[in-house]
Amino acid sequence: MMEKTRKAIIIGAGPAGLAAALRLQQQTNITCTVYELRSQPTTLGGAIGIQPNGLRLLSRLGVYDEFESHGYSGTSLTLHSLQGHDVGSTDMVGWAREKTGFGYLRIKRMDIVEILKKAVEKAKIPIHFGKRLIKTENFEEAGDSGSRAGVRVTFEDGSVDEADILLGCDGIHSFVRRTYVDPEHEPVYSGLSGLGALIPSSALSPETTKLINGFEGTLTEEGMLAVNPCLPTKEEIFMFFSKWVPLPDSGDSRDGWEVHGKEEVDGFKEQLLSTLEHAQGDWSNALRELVHGTSSVNFYPVYRLPLGGRWSRGRSVLVGDAAHAMSPHAGQGVSMALEDVFLLSRLLADPERSIEEVFEKYARIRRPRVDEIFQMAADNAEMRKKSTPTGLWLKELKFNTMMNISWAFGLDKKGIKQGHLVYDIDEAEL
Ligand SMILES: Cc1cc2nc3c(=O)[nH]c(=O)nc-3n(C[C@H](O)[C@H](O)[C@H](O)COP(=O)(O)OP(=O)(O)OC[C@H]3O[C@@H](n4cnc5c(N)ncnc54)[C@H](O)[C@@H]3O)c2cc1C
Known part of the structure; x- marks a missing residue:
């Protein structure tokens, strides 16, 4: 038996x-x-x-x-540009929420x-x-x-x-x-790494917190910077930066990553503030405030x-x-x-x-x-890879076109993607 x-x-x-x-x-x-x-x-x-x-x-x-x-249950996805305008916005799960009763x-x-x-x-x-x-x-x-x-x-x-x-x-x-x-x-290492930080909204101005209502992404030449509240009434905001990071010189070893990860964490604020140096508009100011409000950063090489x-x-x-x-x-x-x-x-x-x-x-x-x-x-993950200024412009254009087509033909309401x-x-x- x-x-x-x-x-x-x-x-x-x-x-x-x-x-x-x-x-x-x-x-x-x-x-x-x-x-x-x-x-x-x-x-x-x-x-x-x-x-x-x-x-x-x-x-x-x-x-x-x-x-x-x-x-935090907000379901909007907005892509912002460093030039001070929004590239596009959508409800990530609108159709799926209708079908399942669950959002994001x-x-x-x-x-x-x-x-x-x-x-x-x-x-x-x-x-x-x-x-x-x-x-x-x-x-x-x-x-x-x-x-x-x-x-x-x-x-x-x-x-x-x-x-x-x-x-x-x-x-x-x-x-x-x-x-x-x-x-x-x-x-296998994917080539991308993430830097993440939890920021209490008490460290931010009410204007900045008001701007963060869902998944707020910003494409930069280095990668994608995203923020999303992670407590029900936005008491804490998660900020994460996905970027292309080559394997450390010392190779794919825990020690190599520890040294490299420390360098990334130490340089986190400086690098982001330099990326945002010429950025314009309210959203870019909000990002600067978020970067300044960061106290502890974690580094994750993505395998x-x-x-x-x-x-x-x-x-x-x-x-x-x-x-x-x-x-x-x-x-x-x-x-x-x-x-x-x-x-x-x-x-x-x-x-x-x-x-x-x-x-x-x-x-x-x-x-x-x-x-x-x-x-x-x-x-x-491709969207997060390093790009030239033209490459960045093309990525934003692609996203914007996708949003417009989706809106014009009601594709989001038909559940496409x-x-x-x-x-x-x-x-x-x-
Ligand atoms: C930067 C980053 C961002 C992510 N973002 C998202 C996201 O937004 N949405 C999403 O759905 N997923 C996301 N993920 C993926 C998600 O975290 C994982 O898919 C999920 O945690 C997998 O769960 P798991 O239980 O299989 O493995 P894990 O969460 O890794 O848990 C494995 C557990 O096993 C334990 N363990 C390991 N070895 C041993 C051992 N020898 N003996 C006993 N215990 C052991 C570990 O300590 C750990 O607690 C993200 C991952 C990363 C790295």
Whole structure:
């Protein structure tokens, strides 16, 4: 008789791992234990934009209201020019909101993890912090009541746990992927890096805060500078600058990036103020004020996992960034992790389905969707690349033309470019 999956070990308490624990508890008879290497949730990540396809899944997890009460829900996207005029403006999710009932939320990463963690604790799912996974192995052993097979994990502190399956929700540099599921598949630097800062609106004039009502982007020759409130009544603003940064001379190493990242952070204000030196208009003044209001800046070199690769081996499966980290410029990383979780849980809910079948269907159903969004993120990243003054003018012209065509033909109302936001993973045929 086929063995039933009764226990899962989840490695990583990021959005994927915590959501997986909640969904498996809601939908299956599998009990979960979550292990996270950090001793507590990190402030890294600034604020994250979540789109309708992901928000709808958060609602099904029962945490949407908490998310909404911690984030900023404005849905407008405005592209500003340094010459003092607006290039164009649109409602990013107007059509998708009508179809799904969910819009767009910008929320601090720390709040995402905190809300999900609280829900996991409330559901009485064990979660252990300060646990660095250092070994995974499959085992098969004979016992008094017959043979038993499973996966065994060992942590740095010497503790061990066993389960029927292992979910590697341990992010882009996944230990589970690197050491077991697909060691050949390595993340690659995208060429773009981000500098992000959270600015309290108390550090800004009321005029500046009034100008920030949604995703406010500004193209510069160096890259894109964007700001977006990330608390419900604009008490805090997230500012992020995506720019082209070559690999450090010392190569693609953690030490090299640490040195380079420090230089970028130290030069953040100076560089932006110099970029804004000849900028005109109220919006440029607002940007200068935001730059001056910055006290702490984080630097993130953006890596992505080339498409393809294995997502499972034996009793272990990769979920979220561990399987398919993409550049963040489609704003879909969290939503993709949630879609993975929902599909995997639905497949595991049928106790008659073998683990092999679950993992095979999981990959087969998810891959086309992941490939599409990965490509979209890569295309959006192009807009952020360094350009000459003419290149910058052409980018603005392209955006403006797109906005005008969209407005003239009512394309935004027909959902052009928003189809991916209404995708519902729960409707995927199994
Ligand atoms: C600059 C930037 C901006 C972004 N903006 C957006 C956005 O606007 N919208 C959006 O949807 N997405 C965005 N993303 C992407 C989003 O952050 C990720 O897709 C999302 O966090 C993936 O969740 P995850 O749980 O799979 O991985 P992670 O969030 O990376 O979580 C993995 C967890 O596993 C833990 N872990 C790692 N190794 C081990 C180990 N050996 N043992 C135990 N635990 C381990 C880590 O500590 C971490 O807590 C952005 C990413 C970046 C870098």
